[in-house]
Amino acid sequence: MGGPAWPPSRFWQYWALAGMVVLTAAFWWGVEGYAIFEARRHGQIAEGLLRFTLLILTPALVLAWLAAAWLRRRVGEAGYWQLLGLIAMIWTGSVLVTRILLR
Template sequence: MPGPAWPPSRFWQYWALAGMVILTGAFWWGVEGYALFEGGYARSQIADGLLRFSLLVLTPALVLLWLAAAWLRRRVGETGYWQMLALVAMTWGSAILVTRMMLR
């Protein structure tokens, strides 16, 4: 039985590159956001809610969407997968940006 095709398709090359950014960002926000949460830096209810939402919902959603690439690629196609990943990544990034602006 022959092994997998090498080099991997362009999709998987981009997926691995996106993973480096996504996993690094998720780890960074997990540590940074948790420190902000534990330190009690969120003075308003809106900042606290956005901080919790970005930590508990958006960060795991981003990582799970990245991990489910093979399954989603078969169902929505390559273009659909990248659009979904971009939508969640932009939502995640926007929530973090607004949260950090509100905590300053």
Template sequence: MANPWPPTRFWQYWALAGMLVLTAAFWWSVTGYAQFESGGTRSQIADGLLRFSLLILTPALLLVWLAAAWLRRRVGDAGYWQMLGLVAMIWAGSVLVTRILAG
């Protein structure tokens, strides 16, 4: 079976989303790790949220983006975008709250 060219809209949007997801994950990994290595944060809540976002949420965001083909077959196009959006919003919220609490 020949690959259709140009790629479907799903894969075009997936590639665009990937630019945002990969850039954001890399940025937070570097920034968060530097903050963690410089002594963490002043608050235990911010420190726990920093660790959780670096160790759990950032890999979860990348895995949902990478598993697009597998998830698309199981939940459909709309379900995949809802799932990616949900994980991205949870991740962005945790990053925002961590940055606010860390000062």
């Protein structure tokens, strides 16, 4: 029986924890951002940033999380966490700026 080793490595344990945060945040912003977009009470800059975060950054965040095994082989464990952290920080900053512009 050549199944996966149990318990999973620390990388995959952290990956699962990160997934809870990433997927929850992406779902929240998808629902929240869509509701904001439908309200149509914002300027061109806020609308452009809102579209960018919804259509580009949110899928990029989820895809970077999903592609962990492939990216881990290419850039190593430390490189993967740096990449995921960088995308998460850009996503978070863009969401915060969008929320500030919409107030």
